[in-house]
Amino acid sequence: MTELENAVPQRRPGGRAARVREAVHRAVLDVVTEHGVDKVGIPEVSRRAGVRDSSIYRRWGSRENLILDALLAASERTLPLPDTGTLRGDLTAFGTALIDLLDSPLGHGLFRALAFVTDSEEVVEARKTFWATRYRVTTLMIGHAVARGELPPDTDARLAIELLIAPIHFRNLLTGDHPDAEFVDHLVAHVIRALQPAPVGDPDDGRARE
Structure with a gap:
């Protein structure tokens, strides 16, 4: 079973709308896995999902919105x-x-979709939901570190995660330099150092938590 197949949950009892969304999402991810995001087309998705083209257009409005919705939903479950x-x-x-996600068909497809999709109310909401979920999950990771005494109680969890992921996205999306294990090791060391409280009286005290 592929990573993208694992990203789609097994069918659970629910309404027809939920079943249609699941079938269409699975079809999108199958095409991305087999041929890449550029080859995703609504006729092919319709055929694989057993859903009418008109139903897909009515719900998602465009190919781009459909791809983004499917990839955002899947990526929430693969990190x-x-x-x-x-x-x-x-x-x-x-x-x-x-880094592994960004190197996968799902990751490539997701960020290509984000680059080319035209914002709509649905896309904006999908993007907000995706990042809200991601921040909520990673806040737990920072909370565990606070509970262990590795970070001060007033650590800004969102900033902590942004300090980690921003350089990875920068290299992957802008410079084309592939982040490796050595880069992650150096990056993590810098992030941890930035999150530690400054000595009392230091003019930079609290710089990582403002």
Whole structure:
């Protein structure tokens, strides 16, 4: 079973709308896996999902919206929350998993879709939901570090995660330099250092939590 197949949950009892969405999402992910995001077309998705073209257009409005919805939904389930017992271990595992995601057909497809899709009310909401879910999950990771005494109680969890993922996305999307294990190791060390409280009286005290 492929990563994208694992990203789609098994069918559970529900209404027809939920079953249609699941079938269409699975069809989109299958095409992305087999041929890449550029080859995703509504006629092919319709055929694979057993859903009329008109139903897909009525619900998603465009090919781009459909692709983005399917990939956002799948990516929420393919970046697990690590629990290694240490902040360094958790950040390293999370950063490595993010790099693996960006190297996968799902990751390539997701960020190509984000680059080319035209914003609509549905797309804006899907993007907000995706990041809200991601931040909520990663906040737990920072919370574990606070509970272990590795970080101060007032650590800004969202900023902590952004410090980790922003350089990875920058290299992947803008410079084309592939982040490797050595890069993740250095990055994690810098993130942990930035999150530590500054000495009392230091003019930069609290700089990572403002």
